[in-house]
Amino acid sequence: MDSIVSFIQILSIVAIPLLVLFIVSYGAIKKVKIYEVFIEGAKEGFNVGVRIIPYLVAMLVAIGVFRTGGAMDILTTILSPVTNLIGMPAEALPMAIMRPLSGSGALGVMSEIIKAHGADSLIGRMVSVMMGSGETTFYVLAVYFGSVSITRTRHAVPAGIIADIASILMSVWVVNLLFK
Amino acid sequence: MLNYIWLTLILIGILTAISLDLYDVSTDRYQTGKKISATVIINNPIIIRERGEKYLCSIRINKQEIKKLYNVNLTEDLIQQADITFIDNNTAYIEIKLDSNSPSIWKEQSKGQQKDGNILHGKIYFEKESDKNFNVQLIVDPVKFVRLNSVTNEGIVKYARTAVELSIGLIGIMTLWLGLMKIAEASGLVQKIAGWLKPITVKLFPDVPADHPAMGAMIMNISANILGLANAATPLGLKAMQELNKLNKKLGTATDAMCTFLVINTSNVQLIPATVIAIRAASGSANPTEILGPVIVATTVSTIVGVITVKLLSKLKIFRKQLEENSK
Numbered sequence: 001m002d003s004i005v006s007f008i009q010i011l012s013i014v015a016i017p018l019l020v021l022f023i024v025s026y027g028a029i030k031k032v033k034i035y036e037v038f039i040e041g042a043k044e045g046f047n048v049g050v051r052i053i054p055y056l057v058a059m060l061v062a063i064g065v066f067r068t069g070g071a072m073d074i075l076t077t078i079l080s081p082v083t084n085l086i087g088m089p090a091e092a093l094p095m096a097i098m099r100p101l102s103g104s105g106a107l108g109v110m111s112e113i114i115k116a117h118g119a120d121s122l123i124g125r126m127v128s129v130m131m132g133s134g135e136t137t138f139y140v141l142a143v144y145f146g147s148v149s150i151t152r153t154r155h156a157v158p159a160g161i162i163a164d165i166a167s168i169l170m171s172v173w174v175v176n177l178l179f180k
Numbered sequence: 181m182l183n184y185i186w187l188t189l190i191l192i193g194i195l196t197a198i199s200l201d202l203y204d205v206s207t208d209r210y211q212t213g214k215k216i217s218a219t220v221i222i223n224n225p226i227i228i229r230e231r232g233e234k235y236l237c238s239i240r241i242n243k244q245e246i247k248k249l250y251n252v253n254l255t256e257d258l259i260q261q262a263d264i265t266f267i268d269n270n271t272a273y274i275e276i277k278l279d280s281n282s283p284s285i286w287k288e289q290s291k292g293q294q295k296d297g298n299i300l301h302g303k304i305y306f307e308k309e310s311d312k313n314f315n316v317q318l319i320v321d322p323v324k325f326v327r328l329n330s331v332t333n334e335g336i337v338k339y340a341r342t343a344v345e346l347s348i349g350l351i352g353i354m355t356l357w358l359g360l361m362k363i364a365e366a367s368g369l370v371q372k373i374a375g376w377l378k379p380i381t382v383k384l385f386p387d388v389p390a391d392h393p394a395m396g397a398m399i400m401n402i403s404a405n406i407l408g409l410a411n412a413a414t415p416l417g418l419k420a421m422q423e424l425n426k427l428n429k430k431l432g433t434a435t436d437a438m439c440t441f442l443v444i445n446t447s448n449v450q451l452i453p454a455t456v457i458a459i460r461a462a463s464g465s466a467n468p469t470e471i472l473g474p475v476i477v478a479t480t481v482s483t484i485v486g487v488i489t490v491k492l493l494s495k496l497k498i499f500r501k502q503l504e505e506n507s508k
Contacts, residue, residue, distance in 0.1 A: 023367075045351055050347070052347045056347050068193075069330075071197075119468070125474075132475035133479045135447065144417060160442065170482060174474040178474060
């Protein structure tokens with residue numbers, strides 16, 4: 001297990017430089033005017049960044065209002081009876097709700113829980129798995145759709161939320177199965 | 181869909197803040213104007229107690245006093261560092277520097293005072309003096325609408341700034357990858373990569389031609405995500421979105437392929453969640469990497485569920501209609 005981990009860690013360090021090297025030299029071998037073509041493609045970069053701004057501001061401010069106004073805490077309280085049914089400790093619920101909304105928020109919740117209960121407690125393991133297996137769904141939605149100016153997102157949002165719920169349920173189930 | 185989610189978040193967020201604030205005011209949660217008995221110990225001997233004179237000190241409050249006021253149990257007396265600035269011989273402004281020992285109600289109040297968030301403002305009235313110790317009465321500056329204050333200062337102003345910073349921060353790496361991807365396209369590399377996983381991708385994205393550059397970019401994005409290369413994954417994903425948008429007949433509306441791609445992205449298979457492992461290691465876990473297996477299982481299942489859901493939902497009439505209505 002450890003050798004797999006260190007292999008992947010090394011891979012994640014060398015992957016990007018090697019990929020850059022590979023793309024550039026492959027282009028050169030195929031007689032592409034690499035510098036000119038790079039510049040031509042790169043020109044769009046600034047526009048993409050700027051195009052995302054309104055989408056991300058809209059999304060993050062709505063999430064910010066929901067978090068800071070205390071609505072998040074109330075939602076946690078309302079949902080807490082459900083957690084027992086699926087075998088989730090009530091303390092892990094804020095993590096489950098925060099994960100798709102805010103990456104930094106979820107990281108904060110995870111650190112707090114690990115500090116309070118220990119990294120090797122059942123709940124500590126559970127929030128670690130939730131953090132690792134989840135994704136900041138609403139950020140990804142805003143950025144990806146924003147970059148091509150899409151406002152009518154059709155079924156992407158419900159499908160994304162269902163996948164998030166699946167990931168949380170699986171995290172709870174697997175951790176209970178392996179570590180309880 | 182996003183319209184409703186957006187409205188719900190904002191509406192519930194602000195209405196909750198208002199009702200919590202009104203409840204706090206009606207129950208006098210922050211004990212506005214109450215006098216708190218405390219002892220102030222001034223580090224330097226005081227020479228003059230005149231207007232504007234500033235001193236560093238520590239303030240000590242009995243734990244029974246805290247219990248009586250806020251109904252919070254502390255294990256020992258509360259001692260906090262503070263700055264005081266004299267108004268006249270017997271009164272001074274006090275700025276209490278909050279730390280990890282401070283009662284959480286003080287932290288809420290300091291946020292409501294609209295200033296730094298880590299400093300609690302108040303006034304002290306001097307009573308008795310013995311050596312460097314002074315008996316004082318502390319009155320914390322009144323706060324109203326603590327929640328609405330933090331909605332304004334954090335929820336709105338700070339998050340809006342964060343959103344712009346994130347977008348701007350993406351420009352550099354975005355520019356780099358768009359340039360590199362152009363080289364990869366011109367040299368035929370992207371099309372080649374697209375060919376490798378043809379049997380799977382053609383099923384996942386039936387509306388995208390098998391050798392289209394979008395396929396190559398999507399495969400590269402998904403691989404980068406699996407390896408946890410966030411720096412490359414997002415730019416590659418955005419590049420894929422641009423390519424997919426070239427196939428979009430009605431701009432502004434998401435195509436089936438885009439929705440599928442998005443869901444694969446938000447539920448992505450993760451081999452190595454580096455941040456989580458780092459935090460676990462730093463918190464003294466005996467085996468920080470033991471969560472890898474569960475993470476791989478959970479992400480794989482959620483990706484499968486996501487893809488099945490997105491395929492089923494795309495057949496629903498309401499979502500079909502949006503696509504067809506708009507393409508007239």
